[in-house]
Amino acid sequence: MVKTLEKVDVVVVGSGWAGGIAAAELTKKGYKVVGLERGKAQKRDDFVGSKDELRYDVRKLMFQELNKETLTIRNTLDETATPNRSNDTNAINGTATGGSGVHWNGMVYRWLPTDFEIRTKTVEKYGEEIIPKDMQLQDWGIKYDELEKYYDQFEKTGGISGEPDPLRPGQRSDDYPTPPMKETDIIRTFTKAAKDLGYHPYRIASANISETYTNPDGETINACVYCAFCESFGCDFGAKADPIATVLATANKTGNYELRNNSYAVRIVHENGKAVGIKYVDTETGDEFIQPADLVVVAGFTFTNTRLMLLSEIGKPYNPKNGTGVIGSHLTAHQRNLTHTRVRGFFDEKKFNRYAGTGALGVTMDDFNVEQLDHTKLDFLHGFCLRTSQRGDRPITNNHVPAGVPSWGKEFKDKSIFYANRRIDVQQQNGALAWRENYMDLDLTYTDMFGDPLLRVTSKFHDQDRNIVRYAHQRGKELLEQMGADYITVPEITDETEFDKTSLSDHTGGGVIMGDNPETSAVNNYSQVWDMDNLFVVGASSFPLMGSSNPTATVGALAYRAAEGMIKFLEDGGGQLVKKEESAKA
Amino acid sequence: MADNNTNNPKNTNEVSDPGRRSFVKNTGIAVGGVAGGALLGGLFTSRSKNNNNANSTADKGTAKEKRYEEARMYFTRMADFAILEQAVERIFPEDDNGPGAIELGVPYYIDKQLAGPYGSNVGDYRQGPFKGPKTSAADSSLDRGQIFINGLRAMDMESQKRFDTNFIKATEDQQLEIMTDFADDKVEVKGITSKAFFALLRSTTLEGAYCDPLYGGNRDMKGWKMKEYPVAIASYANMIEEDKFIKMDQVSLTDYQPK
Ligand SMILES: Cc1cc2nc3c(=O)[nH]c(=O)nc-3n(C[C@H](O)[C@H](O)[C@H](O)COP(=O)(O)OP(=O)(O)OC[C@H]3O[C@@H](n4cnc5c(N)ncnc54)[C@H](O)[C@@H]3O)c2cc1C
Ligand code: SF4
Numbered sequence A: 001m002v003k004t005l006e007k008v009d010v011v012v013v014g015s016g017w018a019g020g021i022a023a024a025e026l027t028k029k030g031y032k033v034v035g036l037e038r039g040k041a042q043k044r045d046d047f048v049g050s051k052d053e054l055r056y057d058v059r060k061l062m063f064q065e066l067n068k069e070t071l072t073i074r075n076t077l078d079e080t081a082t083p084n085r086s087n088d089t090n091a092i093n094g095t096a097t098g099g100s101g102v103h104w105n106g107m108v109y110r111w112l113p114t115d116f117e118i119r120t121k122t123v124e125k126y127g128e129e130i131i132p133k134d135m136q137l138q139d140w141g142i143k144y145d146e147l148e149k150y151y152d153q154f155e156k157t158g159g160i161s162g163e164p165d166p167l168r169p170g171q172r173s174d175d176y177p178t179p180p181m182k183e184t185d186i187i188r189t190f191t192k193a194a195k196d197l198g199y200h201p202y203r204i205a206s207a208n209i210s211e212t213y214t215n216p217d218g219e220t221i222n223a224c225v226y227c228a229f230c231e232s233f234g235c236d237f238g239a240k241a242d243p244i245a246t247v248l249a250t251a252n253k254t255g256n257y258e259l260r261n262n263s264y265a266v267r268i269v270h271e272n273g274k275a276v277g278i279k280y281v282d283t284e285t286g287d288e289f290i291q292p293a294d295l296v297v298v299a300g301f302t303f304t305n306t307r308l309m310l311l312s313e314i315g316k317p318y319n320p321k322n323g324t325g326v327i328g329s330h331l332t333a334h335q336r337n338l339t340h341t342r343v344r345g346f347f348d349e350k351k352f353n354r355y356a357g358t359g360a361l362g363v364t365m366d367d368f369n370v371e372q373l374d375h376t377k378l379d380f381l382h383g384f385c386l387r388t389s390q391r392g393d394r395p396i397t398n399n400h401v402p403a404g405v406p407s408w409g410k411e412f413k414d415k416s417i418f419y420a421n422r423r424i425d426v427q428q429q430n431g432a433l434a435w436r437e438n439y440m441d442l443d444l445t446y447t448d449m450f451g452d453p454l455l456r457v458t459s460k461f462h463d464q465d466r467n468i469v470r471y472a473h474q475r476g477k478e479l480l481e482q483m484g485a486d487y488i489t490v491p492e493i494t495d496e497t498e499f500d501k502t503s504l505s506d507h508t509g510g511g512v513i514m515g516d517n518p519e520t521s522a523v524n525n526y527s528q529v530w531d532m533d534n535l536f537v538v539g540a541s542s543f544p545l546m547g548s549s550n551p552t553a554t555v556g557a558l559a560y561r562a563a564e565g566m567i568k569f570l571e572d573g574g575g576q577l578v579k580k581e582e583s584a585k586a
Numbered sequence B: 001m002a003d004n005n006t007n008n009p010k011n012t013n014e015v016s017d018p019g020r021r022s023f024v025k026n027t028g029i030a031v032g033g034v035a036g037g038a039l040l041g042g043l044f045t046s047r048s049k050n051n052n053n054a055n056s057t058a059d060k061g062t063a064k065e066k067r068y069e070e071a072r073m074y075f076t077r078m079a080d081f082a083i084l085e086q087a088v089e090r091i092f093p094e095d096d097n098g099p100g101a102i103e104l105g106v107p108y109y110i111d112k113q114l115a116g117p118y119g120s121n122v123g124d125y126r127q128g129p130f131k132g133p134k135t136s137a138a139d140s141s142l143d144r145g146q147i148f149i150n151g152l153r154a155m156d157m158e159s160q161k162r163f164d165t166n167f168i169k170a171t172e173d174q175q176l177e178i179m180t181d182f183a184d185d186k187v188e189v190k191g192i193t194s195k196a197f198f199a200l201l202r203s204t205t206l207e208g209a210y211c212d213p214l215y216g217g218n219r220d221m222k223g224w225k226m227k228e229y230p231v232a233i234a235s236y237a238n239m240i241e242e243d244k245f246i247k248m249d250q251v252s253l254t255d256y257q258p259k
Helices: A017-028 A053-058 A118-126 A144-158 A185-196 A247-253 A301-311 A410-418 A463-483 A552-571 B037-041 B046-051 B054-059 B078-091 B106-115 B144-163 B172-183 B194-210 B219-227
Strands: A002-004 A008-013 A033-036 A071-074 A257-260 A263-271 A274-282 A288-298 A342-346 A362-365 A384-389 A423-430 A439-447 A453-458 A487-489 A535-537 B013-016 B023-026
Touching: A008 A017, A008 A274, A008 A552, A017 A033, A017 A247, A017 A257, A017 A552, A033 A263, A033 A288, A053 B194, A071 A439, A144 A552, A185 A362, A185 A384, A185 A423, A185 A463, A247 A257, A263 A288, A263 A301, A288 A301, A288 A552, A301 A439, A301 A453, A342 A463, A384 A463, A423 A463, A463 A487, A535 A552, B078 B106, B078 B144, B078 B172, B078 B194, B106 B144, B106 B194, B144 B172, B144 B194, B172 B194, B194 B219
Parallel strands: A002 A288, A008 A033, A008 A288, A033 A257, A071 A453, A288 A535
Antiparallel strands: A263 A274, A274 A288, A342 A423, A342 A487, A362 A384, A384 A423, A439 A453, B013 B023
């Protein structure tokens, strides 16, 4: 029997950045919030002494357990999808208190003004004809200038360490709250080469922060000690801005927040076009509950957000054949086997302290980003950042050798040891645009532990996706030549390079996208569902495209904007926060 | 604590460059007070103090010490384990850099992993049908333990077929030939592709060479020493800006974790 619990003001699915920000802002205003988190309870004590590469980075201890739920994958509409069975194929999602925000790298980027008005700007500059036939370019219904204050708020909450991008003057209302991280030999080498080539490098803004900082909510984050166990790990030192150290702590302090761990949300319960609450299963006992609330917030990352909408039958599912419907559309990602590939430079004479570092310690540049490029001369749209970072190479996962060296045996061993500290990688990260037949829906064969259909991902790479990466790799190669690398390996992107399980990415967006027209978007610019006023779906699921850098600052900014909307909604007695008729021009 | 010396790189050292250039000289750097000393102080027990000389403690007496973990938890047939030993040594051989997979404890590491949740895919999605290409170990309906048994026995059969002898009795070149064909997906293995089996064999070999010694591999931290990888150093804040390469002693979790 499903037990219905006592009603609260707000129920929030997920305790990551998106759910955490909503919880903090609402509880500060006095609203009673219940958070539901499928993963276990976790706090900073769990991370002390956790420098175990095998357990955390290789076996992915902090990631979603796929035995409970996974994705199925296929390339085209006429294929049968197969499940992504194991985290060693590719791990994507966080679980447990704080979500992926606990074991993230901490690279913080603001997306570009063009990203939010991608269609308008592209057409303005090049005309409609430049957009490939099956590409879906759509504005967000909000502009960078309106979002700026929320980016600022996210950066101040996290104490982010950085310096402004020289190519974006006038786009910031304030400096980063803390100065950039320390500079390393790798950073100096990259910066010099980039400047010599006439580019505009600047330091990657970092949530592993440069000095101890107390945020506007009164939470203190310690100075990072460059211990090099950052990505895939919780911070041993309380030095990484994460939801546990910041927004969840703020929510807890108010006495108005209750986080229930091991609580798996399975449905958004709704009646007469209004969300009533969340149905969830206590995975420790198997008991089912409904948590009723006046306002329902779904912030379980792209995949859960999309799947809960589909399972709960809210909104119109997207149909790739005729392009109708919205839920599941605009799936975009920084794919691991494409976007995330790296050009590697090997140096015979130079040795770097690659074992030391932090998740976001690095330098980046936007000289090839969407606004700097002339696309009439190129075979792709959008653009990319180029960067290098020094995370601290751990030995199991870093055994890179120059091209031509085998991947095992005598020569491999010798060279992988020789080059362990003699390497600089240049990474590109490109904007990813949506395609008509790349989408998500419910699988027909495979189910989760509760018997509900898994989310099915249908996705294929297009020439555009490959071309931009190939072009970026060449720019990366030039940078490494300028640095004086003895060998440079450029990943081979052939026409056969295709979306598969190794492409899955923590930078995946879409499914419940934001826009200014209910016909072509699922939520308004407060992340409020057009079809259900008291339901907010928050996170990268609302991205109509994936920008050319890491997504979380944008998730955070949209979450602050959404929280403002939720408070407005609760204070003003409900209703749509964005007038449909005014804005439904598109 | 300010006296936490695990942060301190050696003052001077000569780093031998495996297989290549003879020596790279590093100027020593003096390290001042530990950055964020108060912060670190709260986190570390006195255990880490004892580790200033991880090299000498670890090296001392290892030859004589009885290794109680050198017994099989997963493999029932000695013959299978013997193939495993040969195979991992071919992937990560002993050379001028230092020990190979056997001396590092890799076969016992793999045996322990297969006996645990990893070996039986406890964290994986295992619902059928297992359709589609078996491109990775996880896509097979066999669990990882079974994949090892089938794969290793297939290597032995291949050796019998080609060279009329057991894999462990074949010459190194013959073993390498067989393994190359496995890696290139040219051999039949029941329930999995030979390539996917080989990828699993390779990845677990590297794990065993470089994991924390608590797992039974990377004996005496010799894998880490070869790579000049210091591991669980509390803070690199004092040296992160250095231009020169700085060699440090290794710190394992036994020495790092609070007790
Ligand atoms: C290894 C790694 C490194 C990264 N590095 C960076 C970086 O450097 N810079 C950057 O910008 N981004 C980075 N990211 C991405 C970043 O972590 C995400 O963008 C961000 O965490 C998304 O926040 P979220 O709150 O939307 O989702 P999540 O952090 O995924 O939080 C969602 C929460 O909801 C819970 N949940 C999901 N489904 C359910 C359900 N059905 N019931 C109950 N609870 C549920 C999950 O367990 C999770 O805790 C990284 C991600 C990973 C995995
Ligand atoms: S590198 Fe910095 S932020 Fe990352 S885990 Fe270590 S101390 Fe924490």
